[in-house]
Amino acid sequence: MGDKTEEPKQTNENLNVLVSTQAVIQEALNKLGYPEEVYELMKEPLRMLTVRIPVRMDDGSVKIFTGYRAQHNDAVGPTKGGIRFHPNVTEEEVKALSIWMSLKSGIVDLPYGGGKGGIVCDPREMSFRELERLSRGYVRAISQLVGPTKDIPAPDVFTNSQIMAWMMDEYSRIREFDSPGFITGKPIVLGGSHGRESATAKGVTICIREAAKKKGIELEGARVVIQGFGNAGSFLAKFMHDAGANVIGISDAYGALHDPDGLDIEYLLDRRDSFGTVTKLFKDTITNEQLLELDCDILVPAAIENQITAKNAHNIKAQIIVEAANGPTTMEATKILSERGILLVPDVLASAGGVTVSYFEWVQNNQGYYWSEEEVERKLEEIMVRSFENVYQTSHVRQVNMRLSAYMVGVRKLAEASRFRGWV
Numbered sequence: 121m122g123d124k125t126e127e128p129k130q131t132n133e134n135l136n137v138l139v140s141t142q143a144v145i146q147e148a149l150n151k152l153g154y155p156e157e158v159y160e161l162m163k164e165p166l167r168m169l170t171v172r173i174p175v176r177m178d179d180g181s182v183k184i185f186t187g188y189r190a191q192h193n194d195a196v197g198p199t200k201g202g203i204r205f206h207p208n209v210t211e212e213e214v215k216a217l218s219i220w221m222s223l224k225s226g227i228v229d230l231p232y233g234g235g236k237g238g239i240v241c242d243p244r245e246m247s248f249r250e251l252e253r254l255s256r257g258y259v260r261a262i263s264q265l266v267g268p269t270k271d272i273p274a275p276d277v278f279t280n281s282q283i284m285a286w287m288m289d290e291y292s293r294i295r296e297f298d299s300p301g302f303i304t305g306k307p308i309v310l311g312g313s314h315g316r317e318s319a320t321a322k323g324v325t326i327c328i329r330e331a332a333k334k335k336g337i338e339l340e341g342a343r344v345v346i347q348g349f350g351n352a353g354s355f356l357a358k359f360m361h362d363a364g365a366n367v368i369g370i371s372d373a374y375g376a377l378h379d380p381d382g383l384d385i386e387y388l389l390d391r392r393d394s395f396g397t398v399t400k401l402f403k404d405t406i407t408n409e410q411l412l413e414l415d416c417d418i419l420v421p422a423a424i425e426n427q428i429t430a431k432n433a434h435n436i437k438a439q440i441i442v443e444a445a446n447g448p449t450t451m452e453a454t455k456i457l458s459e460r461g462i463l464l465v466p467d468v469l470a471s472a473g474g475v476t477v478s479y480f481e482w483v484q485n486n487q488g489y490y491w492s493e494e495e496v497e498r499k500l501e502e503i504m505v506r507s508f509e510n511v512y513q514t515s516h517v518r519q520v521n522m523r524l525s526a527y528m529v530g531v532r533k534l535a536e537a538s539r540f541r542g543w544v
């Protein structure tokens with residue numbers, strides 16, 4: 121399968137993640153037999169807040185940042201989803217990310233709808249104190265819309281447990297009581313859960329293991345390529361390495377590293393910075409585009425959107441693609457990969473380990489009783505295996521690819537809850 125590398129194709133492909141997500145949602149609802157009004161309800165978030173956040177910079181100037189919080193649908197329960205700090209954040213991207221959160225919660229069966237936030241900024245260029253002021257300013261700006269029973273944020277690209285701690289502290293000050301359940305992904309000492317930091321990668325690892333079984337591929341010695349070396353990508357590299365797989369390629373925003381004999385993962389983990397950057401330390405690098413087309417068994421995009429497109433889908437060599445990132449593969453590429461017989465485990469299933477352990481964190485905060493790491497991992501394992509099997513079997517029974525079957529599984533609970541509430 122696919123040893124030959126084709127010339128990049130010129131395409132007029134749609135790269136708008138909101139538009140492409142809407143198309144798959146519509147297809148899923150049609151297949152399930154729901155009327156058009158259900159799609160009309162689902163195609164956009166119920167609420168979308170845009171905020172402007174003034175931040176005093178270290179040089180004394182004031183900079184105004186734009187931020188968003190989207191709440192897709194709260195028919196099932198409060199909305200939930202991460203906050204992204206990235207220069208390319210857009211309103212449409214945040215909307216799509218909130219829809220994906222609804223689907224994830226439906227797939228792993230959590231009592232949530234989807235939410236997502238983002239701030240247009242580059243935290244790599246900001247000081248620690250500037251980041252604190254920005255994080256607190258964002259919470260002040262969205263505080264009326266969010267809360268432990270309304271909308272519960274968490275980390276995403278370029279945000280981490282320190283940022284969650286500042287946000288929790290700011291929210292608690294505004295409300296005048298300690299509110300650990302306002303946000304998840306916190307440091308353990310502030311009510312964070314064991315296993316949350318590695319949860320997204322754990323969930324991806326379980327999906328890789330289950331997908332490899334379906335394809336008859338042994339994980340021991342399998343060649344794995346991972347795009348992105350942040351929270352999701354770096355923990356995944358470790359778990360793959362520990363499972364005896366051969367991680368032959370990794371990347372960050374600045375480039376990629378390749379060694380057909382296997383990279384020194386322990387060394388790379390030791391040298392990466394808090395933004396998941398490591399390739400700057402090396403002279404001998406390849407590009408992210410080259411990384412995706414490397415000869416390997418398992419490919420894991422764990423960085424940003426629109427990485428596998430109609431341009432490069434024909435040149436992907438992996439037999440299994442497991443999407444740790446949100447939206448890394450376009451819909452046209454999904455079709456090409458599925459026609460080529462490549463097993464693609466979609467983002468809304470594969471990356472749902474993060475929100476699952478965030479849910480455990482929120483439950484622990486609400487009850488004030490904390491679980492051991494073993495308990496968290498056992499519960500996560502059970503949920504991920506069951507969800508993988510459900511989506512996989514649905515794809516077989518309905519004769520659709522796993523992205524469409526995941527959307528069908530994910531959207532059903534939301535549609536039913538909206539119907540029982542009398543919304544549609």
Ligand SMILES: NC(=O)C1=CN([C@@H]2O[C@H](COP(=O)(O)OP(=O)(O)OC[C@H]3O[C@@H](n4cnc5c(N)ncnc54)[C@H](O)[C@@H]3O)[C@@H](O)[C@H]2O)C=CC1
Binds near residue numbers: 276279320373
């Ligand atoms: N952190 C979490 O719990 C979850 C994360 N995800 C998704 O996983 C993906 C990665 O998120 P995290 O690991 O949390 O972020 P992170 O901020 O920890 O790491 C991001 C990584 O992507 C790289 N990157 C950024 N821009 C890039 C570009 N243009 N090209 C190539 N690489 C680039 C960075 O250098 C870094 O290595 C995102 O799509 C995120 O939405 C999904 C579910 C949960």
Ligand SMILES: O=C(O)CCC(=O)C(=O)O
Binds near residue numbers: 200224274471
């Ligand atoms: O942990 C959470 O609540 C959300 C994680 C997230 O943002 C995601 O799955 O994309």
